[in-house]
Amino acid sequence: MTTTPLSPTPRTTVGRGRNRMVVDREVLHGLLEDALVAHLGVVVGGHPLVLPTAFAVDPDGPDEDGTLYVHGSVAAGWLRAATDTTVCVTVTELDGLVAGRSAFHHSMNYRSAVVIGRARVVDDPDERQRALGLIVDHMIPGRAATLRPSTGKELAATAVLAVPLHEASMKARDGGPVDEPEDVAAAVWGGHIPVRRVADAPVADADAVGEVPADVVRRAASL
Amino acid sequence: MTTTPLSPTPRTTVGRGRNRMVVDREVLHGLLEDALVAHLGVVVGGHPLVLPTAFAVDPDGPDEDGTLYVHGSVAAGWLRAATDTTVCVTVTELDGLVAGRSAFHHSMNYRSAVVIGRARVVDDPDERQRALGLIVDHMIPGRAATLRPSTGKELAATAVLAVPLHEASMKARDGGPVDEPEDVAAAVWGGHIPVRRVADAPVADADAVGEVPADVVRRAASL
Numbered sequence: 001m002t003t004t005p006l007s008p009t010p011r012t013t014v015g016r017g018r019n020r021m022v023v024d025r026e027v028l029h030g031l032l033e034d035a036l037v038a039h040l041g042v043v044v045g046g047h048p049l050v051l052p053t054a055f056a057v058d059p060d061g062p063d064e065d066g067t068l069y070v071h072g073s074v075a076a077g078w079l080r081a082a083t084d085t086t087v088c089v090t091v092t093e094l095d096g097l098v099a100g101r102s103a104f105h106h107s108m109n110y111r112s113a114v115v116i117g118r119a120r121v122v123d124d125p126d127e128r129q130r131a132l133g134l135i136v137d138h139m140i141p142g143r144a145a146t147l148r149p150s151t152g153k154e155l156a157a158t159a160v161l162a163v164p165l166h167e168a169s170m171k172a173r174d175g176g177p178v179d180e181p182e183d184v185a186a187a188v189w190g191g192h193i194p195v196r197r198v199a200d201a202p203v204a205d206a207d208a209v210g211e212v213p214a215d216v217v218r219r220a221a222s223l
Numbered sequence: 224m225t226t227t228p229l230s231p232t233p234r235t236t237v238g239r240g241r242n243r244m245v246v247d248r249e250v251l252h253g254l255l256e257d258a259l260v261a262h263l264g265v266v267v268g269g270h271p272l273v274l275p276t277a278f279a280v281d282p283d284g285p286d287e288d289g290t291l292y293v294h295g296s297v298a299a300g301w302l303r304a305a306t307d308t309t310v311c312v313t314v315t316e317l318d319g320l321v322a323g324r325s326a327f328h329h330s331m332n333y334r335s336a337v338v339i340g341r342a343r344v345v346d347d348p349d350e351r352q353r354a355l356g357l358i359v360d361h362m363i364p365g366r367a368a369t370l371r372p373s374t375g376k377e378l379a380a381t382a383v384l385a386v387p388l389h390e391a392s393m394k395a396r397d398g399g400p401v402d403e404p405e406d407v408a409a410a411v412w413g414g415h416i417p418v419r420r421v422a423d424a425p426v427a428d429a430d431a432v433g434e435v436p437a438d439v440v441r442r443a444a445s446l
Contacts, residue, residue: 176428193425193442
């Protein structure tokens, strides 16, 4: 795993809000571990299309600074449109609502990463298997090893796209509002509401057999 | 508020996973009320850029089927790039992790809307004020009315973009996995982990005066 600082290129350089810029790649990897959904942007028919998707990261993947993987049906139009083009993968976690003392200083607490790179279709069978396992394990760590191998038909129906993690930027905000001194002096209340994701107890299918597996129990407890 | 069904155009017609397609516009409005963050896709420098953003909806806004608003600094590059171009605004709520009995049938429960439309800079002062108030109230309902009016300087620094809600599609999934009968027969456990967002108690700034306002208390309780 290489350690190029974040924002290595002009198009991944943070413009506005540089005070919220993150340069440490370990912080990026922490966000990519916490987050469950990515938003993938592709250009289709001359306009942008943004779709939510599961994803996974291999910090030691074959691309510079590691590889981010998404998958989809081989029949999906967005996937064909994305192949060998520059895509944008954005991962955001909302951490709070910031109640400023003016409309202007309302904000949100968040961590958000933007990855820009050329989407490569993963052809190598070993990399594909590994990527699909990582995507399952990103949802429920440890689960991939408990499942039967994918069938040839399943693998043939699934495409995996790889995006290099090299061109990435990240911003983060936390804490309360940054207000105008005169609004603070005017004694308007200011603060923030922390927000987080929780899981409820796992729900077994009606025809599920046996206890809830340890990996599922652990995942629910860790969200 | 008009009631065109969702997916009114080819580019907002759901391709894969039509069984998860939503056509009822009221369901879309429910999602847009629940969600706090949108992902805005624009084409910048020939490639897609996806950024997280606050947003608000005016179901009775001036555009066909209502208006979605986002705002940003007038100096932001993405905002200039988006103006008068076709953008994509995607809003996703994660509702659960689906532990299928095979890697292939792992999935997520979610609600996600994709809005495609031409981004219009809001010039009309009344519409701008209203949109900015809606964005504050979308974060914390009722708060806009408790704040001083925005200053001319604040308004001059803020651009508001409007996107028509007409060209929208939505997909939703809930419940457990849809597995192969042979995997169910093989007695592998299957089920799902419900996921939701919660708020912790509001945190007052060190120099905040008085009680936490009722709107902030209500918002924290409603998340």
